[in-house]
Amino acid sequence: MLPPDSHVHSQWSWDAPAGSMEETCVRALDLGLPSVAFTEHADLTPWTLGPGTKAPEEWGPLVVDEVLTPPPVDLDGYRECLERCRQRHPELRILSGIELSEPHWHPSRAEALLGAGSFERVLASVHSAPAASGFGFTEVSARYADQSPAQVVRAYLAETARLIEQFAPFEVLAHIDYPVRRWPAGGKPYDPYDFEEEYRHVLRCLAAAGKVLEVNTRVPLHPQVLAWWREERGQAITFASDAHDPTALARGFSDAAHMAEAAGFRPGRDPHDFWSRR
Numbered sequence: 001m002l003p004p005d006s007h008v009h010s011q012w013s014w015d016a017p018a019g020s021m022e023e024t025c026v027r028a029l030d031l032g033l034p035s036v037a038f039t040e041h042a043d044l045t046p047w048t049l050g051p052g053t054k055a056p057e058e059w060g061p062l063v064v065d066e067v068l069t070p071p072p073v074d075l076d077g078y079r080e081c082l083e084r085c086r087q088r089h090p091e092l093r094i095l096s097g098i099e100l101s102e103p104h105w106h107p108s109r110a111e112a113l114l115g116a117g118s119f120e121r122v123l124a125s126v127h128s129a130p131a132a133s134g135f136g137f138t139e140v141s142a143r144y145a146d147q148s149p150a151q152v153v154r155a156y157l158a159e160t161a162r163l164i165e166q167f168a169p170f171e172v173l174a175h176i177d178y179p180v181r182r183w184p185a186g187g188k189p190y191d192p193y194d195f196e197e198e199y200r201h202v203l204r205c206l207a208a209a210g211k212v213l214e215v216n217t218r219v220p221l222h223p224q225v226l227a228w229w230r231e232e233r234g235q236a237i238t239f240a241s242d243a244h245d246p247t248a249l250a251r252g253f254s255d256a257a258h259m260a261e262a263a264g265f266r267p268g269r270d271p272h273d274f275w276s277r278r
């Protein structure tokens with residue numbers, strides 16, 4: 001059996017126009033997933049697009065003076081839809097959730113949202129980086145021509161460690177290797193060993209805080225990062241497709257589960273549980 005998909009977006013995420021909670025549930029049943037968590041985006045930081053950056057056309061209404069302000073989650077609509085899906089598919093465990101972006105920069109907004117939503121799965125993420133003016137997307141891409149890919153990764157991991165130190169009310173750290181998604185072709189290939197010290201620092205903070213590490217399959221997580229998680233006394237992991245449409249649900253999970261097993265983690269007694277260290 002595949003592990004639960006603990007990080008999925010539906011139409012209730014502002015950047016997932018092709019998302020569908022209903023179709024995702026049907027697909028989860030087809031795939032035999034034990035459960036799925038709809039962790040919609042609460043992107044709390046507005047992004048300055050900067051020269052030469054074009055936002056996709058459908059984001060146009062969100063952009064004012066080159067600043068993209070993501071809208072808040074429609075909690076009422078989300079809840080209603082979730083309840084409808086639960087009633088329609090009682091055989092599937094459907095968790096409510098949220099993906100908080102840079103909650104340590106916006107602690108009162110983040111905590112107010114958690115109070116209003118009482119979510120079953122709370123993910124913390126870093127998607128933003130300080131830019132020349134305001135904040136830009138954390139990506140290794142042409143947008144950061146003034147920074148090397150290695151600098152972007154180091155800055156991202158340092159920000160992630162600050163998040164863990166400064167903001168407590170979350171359960172799972174999302175996509176620890178997020179900037180690698182847009183690693184430029186042609187240059188030096190990504191090698192996690194180049195960032196061993198920085199990864200270990202984040203993992204040590206995360207383990208000390210008693211949190212869970214996510215194995216995100218958008219880019220397969222390098223097995224060495226899981227080996228370091230174990231060495232730094234990390235206890236538990238989740239699996240995450242980070243799907244923004246139903247077809248991407250649980251993508252790469254079979255390989256990820258084998259990788260995690262080889263790295264010393266195993267499913268819980270209950271298929272809904274986090275995987276834990278052997």
Ligand SMILES: [Zn+2]
Pocket residue numbers: 099125127174175
């Ligand atoms: Zn994310």
Ligand SMILES: [Zn+2]
Pocket residue numbers: 007009099242
């Ligand atoms: Zn996500």
